Amino acid sequence: NAGVTQTPKFQVLKTGQSMTLQCAQDMNHEYMSWYRQDPGMGLRLIHYSVGAGITDQGEVPNGYNVSRSTTEDFPLRLLSAAPSQTSVYFCASRVKRGGFTGELFFGEGSRLTVL
């Protein structure tokens, strides 16, 4: 019953450092995405992928890179961390199959602080 697994759960970075948030799902979902959650802003989409080798930008993509080499994994890379990237990050996946639209399954979140 793993579902969507994110690591690490907590991370503190210094400005300018880089890091990768890992996300893996074991439900064979084609669609995966990264959101960030900030107080009063709800959940905003950073990047998403509709299958291996296919990624696209969401609402707030600047400063983040993604890749999707397998169905299971969708890592999020911060290239040069900035204090504005202090946030809680959620990875989520869902079924993508014809006209069926299922709900998003979320990971537990990763709390990132950039000093």
Added chain:
Amino acid sequence: AQKVTQAQTEISVVEKEDVTLDCVYETRDTTYYLFWYKQPPSGELVFLIRRNSFDEQNEISGRYSWNFQKSTSSFNFTITASQVVDSAVYFCALSGDPYSGAGSYQLTFGKGTKLSVIP
């Protein structure tokens, strides 16, 4: 572009009161899906309900009920006889027509309503 508005930022009620959380959405798609998620203080996001645009029947699940009205583009959520365990942030979300392209699989979220149930 899709948009979800949750005008109520924070609501406080006394335990056992009924409370309704409002959600208004905008979309150009004729086929779309609406969702509600709960985020308790522990931080995880819990799926509550999915409703497609062709199904306007109201739904009840225990103390929870949802009222979907296409005429007013609203998908409101009512908790009857609220309990302290209902204290959470509630998010309404919208997803577009799955046949209209990859972008339609995105969920657009409202900013959330923080519900506090006071014992």
